[in-house]
Each structure stands twice: as structure tokens, then as C-alpha cells.
Amino acid sequence: MKITMEMSEAAYEIAxxxxxxxxxxxxxxxxxNKITGMNGxxxxxxxxxxLAMMNGEVYxxxxxxxxxxxxxxxxxxxxxKEFLTKALKASQKHVNYYSTLGKGNLSGLQRIINEMKS
Structure with a gap:
């Protein structure tokens, strides 16, 4: 099931x-799950x-x-801004982790991270 923006917006408020x-x-x-229909x-x-983003941890x-x-x-x-910086660090760690899996890279996410840093 594709996660829609409506699902993400509702899930964010709950998270x-x-x-x-x-x-x-x-x-x-x-x-x-109840509000958005997103699977468990x-x-x-x-x-x-x-939570990983808020703590600057890899996911x-x-x-x-x-x-x-x-x-x-x-x-x-x-x-x-302090928490945005943590979220960007967590996502950079995720991009770095993903690149070690041999499934390609997350160039779209990397572009967004670079854009949000500036």
C-alpha cells in the first residue's frame, strides 16, 4: 500500500x-492504523x-x-532549527547506511537533505 501525504500528515500528529x-x-x-488505514x-x-529523526539517530x-x-x-x-538539524543528521546516517546495502543510493533524499541544510 502506498503511503499518501494525507496518511503521513495524520501519522505525524500521532507520532x-x-x-x-x-x-x-x-x-x-x-x-x-485506525485513522489512516496505514498497516501496522x-x-x-x-x-x-x-523518533530517530528527533534524536538524530540512524533508522x-x-x-x-x-x-x-x-x-x-x-x-x-x-x-x-535544532531539531531540524537532528532530523537531517539522522537522515544523512540513513542515506549512508542505505548506500552500504548495494541497492543503489537515495539521491532524492540526499538532494532534500542538502536543500534543507541551506
């Missing part, structure tokens, strides 16, 4: 609640990636570029 400690990861996953694995991955699953750009812009708007 923020998880980050802020208002709900658990499991509650977040269930809520994303993708909902779990969305939360995991968002292993990937989003489409439209969702990545939306996340960077939303994190900057909602949490400020």
Missing part, C-alpha cells in the same frame, strides 16, 4: 504525541523513523521523498 510522552508507541501505532508495520515504522526503513520533505518542514516549524 508527535508519542514523542511528547502523551501516548505509548503501541497506542500510536493503533491510532495511526508501516505505522510502527513511521513512529520509529520520527533503517525509508519513506518516500515527499513524506521526508514534509517531516523536515514540520519538525522545523513545530520544534525549531
Amino acid at each position: 508527535k504525541k508519542v514523542y511528547l510522552g502523551r501516548i505509548t508507541r503501541t497506542e500510536g501505532k493503533i491510532e495511526i 508495520g508501516s505505522a510502527q515504522a513511521f513512529i520509529t523513523i520520527f 533503517k526503513r525509508a519513506f518516500n521523498n515527499e513524506t521526508n520533505k514534509f517531516l523536515f518542514e514540520s519538525i522545523k516549524k513545530d520544534f525549531g
Whole structure:
């Protein structure tokens, strides 16, 4: 199933609640699934990636570029430049990790990271 921007926007609001400690990861996953129809694995991955971005940590699953750009812009708007920097660092770590898998590279994501840094 393709993750639409509408799904990503709703999932972002729920992932923020998880980050802020208002709900658990499991509650977040269930809520994303219920509200957006995103399957449980993708909902779990969305939360995991968002939390990794907020902490500047590498993540292993990937989003489409439209969702990545939306996340960077939303994190900057909602949490400020410091957290945008962490999100960009996490995504750079993801690009570096992905390049070691021998499946090509994430040039679209790299372009977005470079664009958001400036």
C-alpha cells in the first residue's frame, strides 16, 4: 500500500504525541492504523523513523521523498532549527547506511537533505 501525504500528515500528529510522552508507541501505532488505514508495520515504522529523526539517530526503513520533505518542514516549524538539524543528521546516517546495502543510493533524499541544510 502506498503511503499518501494525507496518511503521513495524520501519522505525524500521532507520532508527535508519542514523542511528547502523551501516548505509548503501541497506542500510536493503533491510532495511526485506525485513522489512516496505514498497516501496522508501516505505522510502527513511521513512529520509529520520527523518533530517530528527533534524536538524530540512524533508522533503517525509508519513506518516500515527499513524506521526508514534509517531516523536515514540520519538525522545523513545530520544534525549531535544532531539531531540524537532528532530523537531517539522522537522515544523512540513513542515506549512508542505505548506500552500504548495494541497492543503489537515495539521491532524492540526499538532494532534500542538502536543500534543507541551506
